[in-house]
Amino acid sequence: MAILTEDQKRDYWRYNLRLTVILLAIWFVVTYVLSGFFAAALNKVTFLGFPFGYYMAAQGSIIVFVIEIALYAKLMNKKDLEFGIQE
Amino acid sequence: MTGVGLIVSRFIGLDFKVGCFVGLIGVLFCSVLGGMKSVTWTQVAQYIILILSYLVPVVYLSFRLFTVPVPQLTYGSLLQSNSTKAIAIANDPQEQATRALWKADSDAVAEKLKGATGAAKEKLTAEKKQLDAQATSPAKEGATVENYLQVPVGNKMWNFLALTFCLMVGTAGLPHILTRYYTTPSVREARTSVGWSLFFIFLLYFTAPAYAAFARNAVFTNLVGSSVDKLPAWVNLWQPAGLFTIVDKLKDGVVQLADFVVKSSDFVVLATPEIAGLPFVITGLVMAGGLAAALSTADGLLLTISNGISHDLYYNVINKNATLTKRLIITKVLLVVTALIAAWVATARLGIIVEMVAWAFSLAAASFFPVLVLGIWWKRANRPGAVAGMLAGFGLTLYYLIGSRFFGVSWFGTNTVACGVFGVPVNFLVTIVVSLMTAPPSQAVQDLVTSVRYPKSGQAVQARVSFGAES
Numbered sequence: 001m002a003i004l005t006e007d008q009k010r011d012y013w014r015y016n017l018r019l020t021v022i023l024l025a026i027w028f029v030v031t032y033v034l035s036g037f038f039a040a041a042l043n044k045v046t047f048l049g050f051p052f053g054y055y056m057a058a059q060g061s062i063i064v065f066v067i068e069i070a071l072y073a074k075l076m077n078k079k080d081l082e083f084g085i086q087e
Numbered sequence: 088m089t090g091v092g093l094i095v096s097r098f099i100g101l102d103f104k105v106g107c108f109v110g111l112i113g114v115l116f117c118s119v120l121g122g123m124k125s126v127t128w129t130q131v132a133q134y135i136i137l138i139l140s141y142l143v144p145v146v147y148l149s150f151r152l153f154t155v156p157v158p159q160l161t162y163g164s165l166l167q168s169n170s171t172k173a174i175a176i177a178n179d180p181q182e183q184a185t186r187a188l189w190k191a192d193s194d195a196v197a198e199k200l201k202g203a204t205g206a207a208k209e210k211l212t213a214e215k216k217q218l219d220a221q222a223t224s225p226a227k228e229g230a231t232v233e234n235y236l237q238v239p240v241g242n243k244m245w246n247f248l249a250l251t252f253c254l255m256v257g258t259a260g261l262p263h264i265l266t267r268y269y270t271t272p273s274v275r276e277a278r279t280s281v282g283w284s285l286f287f288i289f290l291l292y293f294t295a296p297a298y299a300a301f302a303r304n305a306v307f308t309n310l311v312g313s314s315v316d317k318l319p320a321w322v323n324l325w326q327p328a329g330l331f332t333i334v335d336k337l338k339d340g341v342v343q344l345a346d347f348v349v350k351s352s353d354f355v356v357l358a359t360p361e362i363a364g365l366p367f368v369i370t371g372l373v374m375a376g377g378l379a380a381a382l383s384t385a386d387g388l389l390l391t392i393s394n395g396i397s398h399d400l401y402y403n404v405i406n407k408n409a410t411l412t413k414r415l416i417i418t419k420v421l422l423v424v425t426a427l428i429a430a431w432v433a434t435a436r437l438g439i440i441v442e443m444v445a446w447a448f449s450l451a452a453a454s455f456f457p458v459l460v461l462g463i464w465w466k467r468a469n470r471p472g473a474v475a476g477m478l479a480g481f482g483l484t485l486y487y488l489i490g491s492r493f494f495g496v497s498w499f500g501t502n503t504v505a506c507g508v509f510g511v512p513v514n515f516l517v518t519i520v521v522s523l524m525t526a527p528p529s530q531a532v533q534d535l536v537t538s539v540r541y542p543k544s545g546q547a548v549q550a551r552v553s554f555g556a557e558s
Contacts, residue, residue, distance in 0.1 A: 009540075009541060032248060036247065036248050043236070048160055048163045049161075049163030049164035049166070051232075051236060054166070055163070062289055063293075066282075066286055069281060069285050070282045072278065073279050073281065080542055085541060
């Protein structure tokens with residue numbers, strides 16, 4: 001196991017925080033802005049036969065969430081390798 | 088447990104109460120013999136049955152209607168045609184006459200309701216709700232889309248957003264879900280495991296709205312307008328089950344949409360195979376799938392409750408010298424006792440149970456989530472802060488829950504199901520304020536919090552300790 005220096009620890013944690021904040025921002029936009037506040041406006045657009053606002057609430061947002069989680073797992077696991085602290 | 092009892096009773100023809108206890112034996116068999124790990128493996132098998140039985144009918148329906156076996160994509164155009172049909176039905180004179188009759192019934196009940204109190208009032212309110220549902224038109228006057236596609240506005244939008252918030256944050260705070268990830272051996276695998284588990288859950292939820300659209304389409308196309316003495320086969324098959332009935336309100340011999348009285352929307356999932364014209368075997372599969380889902384949830388819950396009490400309460404608080412064997416025995420005894428209580432409650436068939444599930448999300452959101460987040464991300468958080476925050480969040484949510492459900496309390500017109508929306512911020516606030524007012528946590532605790540941030544720095548060992556009762 002690699003022992004991390006204080007600097008490395010800080011870098012690692014910052015990377016984690018930044019990634020989390022970005023992903024949460026996307027979560028907020030998809031959940032509350034697209035599927036909530038602007039759903040009525042988006043419903044005027046048709047996507048795959050669906051009113052788009054409805055689509056985002058029913059399926060689109062779930063797809064985005066799953067991609068976000070996969071992305072987090074992938075990026076963090078990669079970061080672990082970079083720092084030599086994978087288990 | 089109620090679900091298990093329902094399926095067992097319908098499937099084998101046992102009495103509902105007996106069904107609950109037959110289900111209980113199944114749950115105990117799965118959980119007493121092993122621990123969290125074996126339950127997880129049983130659940131893998133249960134998931135496979137569940138997802139297959141769930142997908143087969145709706146994939147087949149999609150293929151038959153659109154020749155594309157991907158219901159998640161094809162139901163978009165189905166929504167459009169459902170919407171058009173709903174508007175046509177809303178404006179049909181026969182339909183309007185039927186609705187007027189229901190409205191008259193509802194008004195009569197409303198008149199009786201004025202002088203009623205206590206249990207009689209509850210009963211009449213429920214009756215009126217059912218009658219009002221029948222009197223509701225599937226599309227508003229002059230609307231271009233049916234009710235289901237209307238975007239909520241104003242207060243309804245607030246409630247929609249508040250409920251989604253409670254459900255999401257609540258899920259993140261549900262103890263029986265969190266403990267699942269203890270079964271992974273490393274941080275890396277925990278991340279991957281979260282990814283995969285959510286993907287599999289996604290498959291299920293991705294399909295659920297399509298189910299509703301296909302069932303609705305079947306009601307619109309082959310039930311509405313059919314003659315009362317020549318109903319579609321699936322109606323005749325499922326009507327005796329009591330999930331819905333057909334009442335020829337207008338006595339014109341033709342089924343109107345308002346004649347279709349839905350008592351439990353469970354029929355959507357259970358009757359879809361037969362609506363699709365699939366053999367009964369598939370219905371059996373769907374029931375097995377439902378059973379699998381109910382059993383596995385119950386297993387997980389039971390383990391969490393019994394491990395929680397035995398380890399956190401008995402071992403950490405009451406008797407610190409308890410041996411591993413003693414703790415293990417206590418866990419198993421608690422498991423049986425909890426399961427018995429659950430089955431006993433289920434036999435009472437309280438209508439409030441479905442509501443209580445939603446409350447659990449709000450309560451979990453308001454009591455656990457903020458403390459979990461602060462505990463990991465904010466090193467200054469301490470024990471008094473966490474305790475105060477949890478009590479405040481839980482207390483406020485419980486107050487609003489009981490107040491709005493039974494005593495007409497209303498803040499911003501929020502529905503009871505979204506009661507956690509106030510408790511979450513209050514919990515955050517109280518935890519922060521009380522933590523700052525009291526002494527910071529010891530260096531050892533702060534070091535522990537820091538170590539959790541990095542894989543492989545003694546963290547794996549620490550995490551195991553808190554779940555010792557499992558091994």
